[in-house]
Amino acid sequence: MKYLLLIYSAAGADVADQCVFDDWVAYDRALKDAGVWVSGHALSDLTTATTVQVGADGARSVTDGPFAETREVLGGYDIIDVPDLDAALEWAARCPGSRGGGAVVVRPVAEF
Amino acid sequence: MGERRTTASVGASVEALFREEHGRLLASLARRFGDLDLAEEVASEAVEAALRHWPVDGVPTRPGAWLLTTARRRAVDRLRRDRTYATRLALLQVEADRAGRSGADDDPELPDERLELFFTCAHPALPADARAALTLRYLAGLSTTEVARAFLVPVATMAQRLVRTKRKIIQARIPLRVPGAGELPHRLPGVLQVIYSIFTEGYAASSGPQVQRRDLAEEAIRLARILRRLLPAEREIAGLLGLMLLVHARRDARTGPDGGIRMLDEQDRSRWDRAMITEGRDLVLVALTGGPPGPYGVQAAIAALHDEAPDLDGTDWPQIVALYDVLVTLTPSPVVALNRAVAVAMRDGPHAGLVLLDALAGDPRLHGHHPFPAARAELLSRLGRHADAAAAYREALDLVGTEPERTYLRQRLRAVESRSCVD
Numbered sequence: 001m002k003y004l005l006l007i008y009s010a011a012g013a014d015v016a017d018q019c020v021f022d023d024w025v026a027y028d029r030a031l032k033d034a035g036v037w038v039s040g041h042a043l044s045d046l047t048t049a050t051t052v053q054v055g056a057d058g059a060r061s062v063t064d065g066p067f068a069e070t071r072e073v074l075g076g077y078d079i080i081d082v083p084d085l086d087a088a089l090e091w092a093a094r095c096p097g098s099r100g101g102g103a104v105v106v107r108p109v110a111e112f
Numbered sequence: 113m114g115e116r117r118t119t120a121s122v123g124a125s126v127e128a129l130f131r132e133e134h135g136r137l138l139a140s141l142a143r144r145f146g147d148l149d150l151a152e153e154v155a156s157e158a159v160e161a162a163l164r165h166w167p168v169d170g171v172p173t174r175p176g177a178w179l180l181t182t183a184r185r186r187a188v189d190r191l192r193r194d195r196t197y198a199t200r201l202a203l204l205q206v207e208a209d210r211a212g213r214s215g216a217d218d219d220p221e222l223p224d225e226r227l228e229l230f231f232t233c234a235h236p237a238l239p240a241d242a243r244a245a246l247t248l249r250y251l252a253g254l255s256t257t258e259v260a261r262a263f264l265v266p267v268a269t270m271a272q273r274l275v276r277t278k279r280k281i282i283q284a285r286i287p288l289r290v291p292g293a294g295e296l297p298h299r300l301p302g303v304l305q306v307i308y309s310i311f312t313e314g315y316a317a318s319s320g321p322q323v324q325r326r327d328l329a330e331e332a333i334r335l336a337r338i339l340r341r342l343l344p345a346e347r348e349i350a351g352l353l354g355l356m357l358l359v360h361a362r363r364d365a366r367t368g369p370d371g372g373i374r375m376l377d378e379q380d381r382s383r384w385d386r387a388m389i390t391e392g393r394d395l396v397l398v399a400l401t402g403g404p405p406g407p408y409g410v411q412a413a414i415a416a417l418h419d420e421a422p423d424l425d426g427t428d429w430p431q432i433v434a435l436y437d438v439l440v441t442l443t444p445s446p447v448v449a450l451n452r453a454v455a456v457a458m459r460d461g462p463h464a465g466l467v468l469l470d471a472l473a474g475d476p477r478l479h480g481h482h483p484f485p486a487a488r489a490e491l492l493s494r495l496g497r498h499a500d501a502a503a504a505y506r507e508a509l510d511l512v513g514t515e516p517e518r519t520y521l522r523q524r525l526r527a528v529e530s531r532s533c534v535d
Contacts, residue, residue: 001285084287085237108284 002038002081002109003088007097008072023096031080036091040078072103079109130159133176134253135338139229140180143288145187148278154190158183226251227342228288234303235286242277243306244313249274251338252331262328263313300343304352304408307335311356329360347399351409354395358415361388373520377424389419407442410435429459446475447483454487462494482511486521493528501528 031037046067053061075097082088085106092104134155141151158179172178233246248254248262260270280286291299314328336353343349365379374380396416399409414435421427436452449472457465469488478484489504505525512518 084285084289086287086289086291089237106284110283 001084001111002079003085004107004109005040005078005080005088005092005095006074006105006107007076007078007095008103008105009075009097010072010101020096027094027096030094031078031091036080036082036087038079038081040076042076043074046073075102129171129175130162130179131253133179134159135226135229135251136176136224137179137183138250139225139288141183141187143225143228144184145191146288148281150187150190151183152278154183154186155179157186224342225288226338227290230303230339230342231290231299232281232286232288234299234306235281236299236302237284237286238277238280239273242273243302244309245270245273246277247306247335248310248331252335254331262310262331300346300348303339304348307332307339308352308356308408310335311359315359329356329363332356333360347402348406348408350395351399351406351412354392354399354412355408355415357388357392357395358412358419361385361392361419367516371516372523373516375520376418381423384419389416392416392419405438405442407439410439410442414439424458427458429455433459446472446478447481450478450481450484450487454490457491457494462491466491466495480511482508482513482517484508485511489524489528493524493531498528498531 028037028040031040049065051063051066053063055061078091078095080088080091082091085108088106088108092098092106095104098104137155137158138151141155142148145151161182162175162179166172166175229250230247233250234243238246245259245263248259249256254262256271256274257267259274260267263270265273290296311329311332314330314332333353333356336349336356340346340349340353361384362379364385365381365383366374368374392412393416396409396412399405399412405413414432417428417432417435432455433452436448436455439448440452450469453465453468453472456468466488469484469491472478472484485504485507489501489508492498492504493501502525505521505528509518509521509525512521
């Protein structure tokens with residue numbers, strides 16, 4: 001079963017600041033060595049984000065942001081394929097992003 | 113099915129038996145088919161079948177195995193009929209074969225897989241308010257209506273809560289498994305917390321007309337007994353069971369003939385259940401020996417000291433304070449600190465207790481917690497500060513949920529008010 005791990009960092013802090021870069025490299029390697037990694041990326045800074053909305057009339061609205069109004073900022077994600085939620089939670093707990101005020105939100109990928 | 117015994121009053125015994133077997137049946141089915149929904153449906157169908165057949169044919173010699181076999185056949189039938197389930201059945205067969213057992217045979221052994229179900233129902237990924245409900249529904253075998261009544265919510269609300277929770281278990285694939293040795297120390301407290309919350313809900317209902325609902329407290333004790341049989345080496349389970357027995361032993365003395373609440377100092381101690389106290393005390397010994405004590409073991413030891421005392425003055429307060437000192441280090445919480453302050457007041461006098469209580473006053477976690485102003489009121493009243501005591505009783509009255517507790521606080525308020533008029 002596939003799970004999306006959404007890696008949030010505390011607003012204002014850079015993901016790279018919170019943990020040693022080597023921790024991320026080690027985590028990535030562990031995911032791949034275990035054969036559970038499907039895909040994943042770190043995201044660029046939130047200041048580079050752009051929001052697109054299309055209204056009922058088809059009018060497109062493009063705005064800068066959103067900026068960090070919430071306490072935590074999405075800094076990256078991984079999709080993993082593991083047998084059950086306990087295994088996914090275990091990987092989330094091993095993620096460097098779950099430490100130092102950060103959080104990892106685990107979402108099962110819907111199966112149709 | 114072999115030899116059968118026939119009973120005149122099969123109906124009643126079937127009901128009692130099913131309640132006992134329900135958790136075991138459900139755990140076994142859920143594990144075998146990996147589908148809690150399906151497990152629940154075929155478990156009910158098996159019971160319906162039993163209620164139809166047993167009064168006519170007699171109760172089978174191994175009723176649990178009969179129920180499991182019947183439910184399993186129904187599940188397999190259903191899976192065969194349902195096309196979307198067909199592939200899953202094939203998968204299950206493959207998995208079962210790989211695990212070295214056949215998925216659809218008439219296994220004569222009835223495995224006890226309730227421990228797995230305990231951990232699933234108390235899984236930290238589930239909403240806290242649903243864990244106790246789920247445990248009562250699946251492990252204690254209560255109906256949705258009974259669970260709703262237990263938590264004083266409408267049946268529809270409870271049904272929806274259970275459905276939502278079950279959906280999360282299935283869709284997020286929360287497994288039916290016992291955590292490994294490394295995880296157990298983190299996961300077991302969650303299971304114990306669920307059982308204890310059922311007990312405290314039964315003991316002092318958070319709202320409503322009754323101060324104690326014994327059936328709920330007894331369900332919690334029953335669940336702890338099952339858990340203790342399943343994990344006999346875990347001393348905190350002994351601690352929890354001991355604590356609940358030692359508190360429940362006072363149930364008959366806790367309310368007066370008028371239904372009003374009786375505090376520890378007003379209880380007729382001859383009405384305490386001695387047999388239950390003895391059993392609880394033996395469990396305290398188990399909980400406190402052979403390693404560092406856990407929070408339930410320590411709380412059970414405190415309850416045992418109360419149960420052994422002839423009266424309030426004859427209570428070993430220095431020992432109780434010492435145990436609270438341990439408890440504060442194990443589970444630092446303002447509520448524990450509050451109870452410790454009350455014990456210190458008994459040992460060293462109301463002023464010493466009040467100093468400790470006032471130091472806790474700023475803690476936001478105590479806001480809205482009625483025992484805090486109630487305890488302050490009690491100590492102020494003992495110090496003769498009746499007007500301050502009355503104000504604190506009024507504060508507690510604004511926060512308290514159950515009617516008997518409200519009545520009790522009103523009585524105390526009237527008493528200090530009359531004295532403050534005389535002052």
